[in-house]
Amino acid sequence: MLSSLIYDYRKFAMSTVTAETHAAHGEHAHTSSFLKTYVFSLDHKIIGLQFLFSTLIWFSVGGLLAMGIRWQLAYPWRAMPLLGNMLAGPEGGQIAPENYTMLVTMHATVMIFFVIIPILAGAFGNFLIPLMIGADDMAVPVLNMLSYWFMWPAFFFIGASFFVEGGAAQAGWTSYPPLSVIQEAAPGSLEGQTLWLLGVTFVGIASMMGSINYMTTIIQMRAPGMTMFRLPMTIWAMFITAILQAFALPVLTAAGFMQLGDRLVGTGFFLPEGAMANNSPMETGGGQPLLWQHLFWFYSHPAVYIMILPAMGMVSDILSTFARKPLFGYKPMVYSISGIAGLGFIVWGHHMFVSGMNPMLGMTFMVSTMMIALPSAIKTFNWLGTLWGGKIQFTTAMLFAISFVSMFIIGGLSGIFMAATPVDIFIHDTYYIVAHFHYVLFCGTAMAVFGGIYYWFPKMFGRMMNDSWGKVHFTLTFVLMNCVFYPMHILGMQGFPRRLADPYHYETFRNLLPLNQFISWAAFLLMASQIIFVINFFWSIFFGPRAGRNPWKANGLEWQAPSPPGHGNFDFQPIIYRGPYEYGSPETDEDYYPQTQPPKQTPESAEGKAPVH
């Protein structure tokens, strides 16, 4: 009811807006102040770009934190040049052990909560959803604006936590109690951990507002003819992701408040009776540390899919565009992401196989985890099927998309080792896990994000990025990231534990130092090669060649709008005749067939192009 009211309102608004846009020749009709247009903007495209810029800045922060980790693992206790003083504090560039645990905690926190989740849903979701479904904006623009501005308290809390007494949180991004609850247990368990919890809670609120908006928008605001099964995979993925968020997030939020309660007023949800650490006063307790793990992973396992489904969607679109051929198995793709989402809620226990959880329960989680590899496999085969028989154009965006497929195979397969419970006894909390999730998150999602930026950049800024430098950036990133993350598998095979500031004083791991130095140097170079991307990105915003509406000759609806689209997005009323993947269709002479192009058979269907006033 409410949503249909909103819909009517938007429809009304759209007709006026498009009229105005016409009058002003694509300029912003409302002569609003700078503040209203660019800062507290209600326009989904501006909000998307705000998310994009914020998350890219945090991306570099997270990257620098990782450099600290790699330095310590390559040259334990040696003063770190350049960044040392910044990351390590007053110790003269040497990374103190408590700072090392802070680095691993904050690297993961920043990358997960400030980069991957908001860049996919916040930046791409915001920018693309209305454009790809033929809407003029999100269903509730105010909520959309708030979802961005609620990130700022989070930025503030996490940013500030580096400067409070004891430093930022040090209990891992998983924040397991009692370490994260008992203040005496670690320096970072002072205010740092409280700020961490507040920060994550605000990210949660922001995501929640976003996901409600996305669901409503996708259900209610599709242009005429845009049936659910004509949606691009990106939109399907955003839709399923929004549902995942909406169901999983409340659990994390509740758990976060419980941990705050434990920390601030001694509620003891996660502390056993008489808990103490480092001569802290005894806690009354009455709770269970494992409860936190259950609640945390009940959110955070679905969250790993929140961190990859949109990437999968974007990759599907890019692959089809540049293979110049329809996406193979559209419906199986839709069903497998739905399957992943459904199964995603019953596998969280695979993070807890050796936690002390009932081993019988571990067995059931093992079976469900094995089964969740299935939809991932189906998707991979369909991507290969998409390339089969195409005419592949190796643009930068395409290269990143192909590398997503190639790398996701590795990340998916390594998951099977860890799903096998007896094997996981050995490799749990080793670098094998680190290898696994970097293959899905960095080599997977981050590659898709780069691909997405190269692909949609023309739509975002109306100009093209430089393709040659894009390819240099791709090649360096692709080669170096494999040098960084692939050897981590064999580190993990030897049992090399994660989150250890200096593993080399163990006899078992002593011989792994040279390999770690190799990895670290590859990581430093990987970081450095991103400069190429940064320069290309900013240079192209101002000086790139003009793109035109549809530089890739793509079918998607977003490519029929002006680049960049004005306020209200479309300068005509889009009517959709087919799905987004009709490349190489025998029905037309061109090798692409835009979703809005009326079929030849229909005589004189001019309505497709005519603006509705």
Add this chain to the structure above:
Amino acid sequence: MKHFWSFLFFLVPVLGVATFVFAPHFNIWLPRDISEQGRTIDNLFMFILYLTGAVFIVTECVLFYFLWKYDGKSNEKPVIFSHGSHALELVWTIIPAVTLLFIAIYQMQAWANDKMDPPAISYTCEVTGRQFNWDFRYPGPDNELYTQDDIVRTDGKLYLPVNEEILLKITSADVLHSFFLPNLRVKQDVVPGMAQKMWFKGKKTGGYDIVCAELCGWGHYKMKGRVYFLPRDEYDAKLAEFTAEQNTMTVEVPEEE
């Protein structure tokens, strides 16, 4: 270079396999296994490695082949206008499903042996993790924990008889830790307020690393211990020595729990 990009992606399976082939030559592999159930775990690991390895090689090579064959620059044929294949979908759903289900069922026994069916013997030792040390309490001559003759050691060295079934009780005094013996392929988180059992049999004498595998604070990295497997007579002598040592030290009354 023509087909540069296809060959770049071809490097993935080539170097991917090469890494695993050459790693043992650089002495990087599963660490030496001295336990009984370790072999089952290693075999399972290798089984999955070969299986996933085959899938990896096949899919990555298919990817390479498609990139090479259907390169838009050289492929003259019109694109294959296909939206998918029902038969293929069935094939590549059913085959992986059966394989995955097989792996799931195949390993259940190993898991049960490692974590579900403890041997019916009394505790060999109680292990307590605390920031940042492993403490050990042996039951002493009466074979019962928490009695006057218990032996408490806080030097991070655990002595165990070789070739005998061992049952440990493991707990934590403060935060989470994880008792990890890489050479025995056993790992168990220790949780304050809970007592866990761990059982295994060491088959080779000698000293091996005890690693803490769960982040427990700034000193996590140095929460190191050693486990020594001794022949039965040496083990008994060692414990007798500890008892004697403890009796001379009147101050150290074993703390009651």
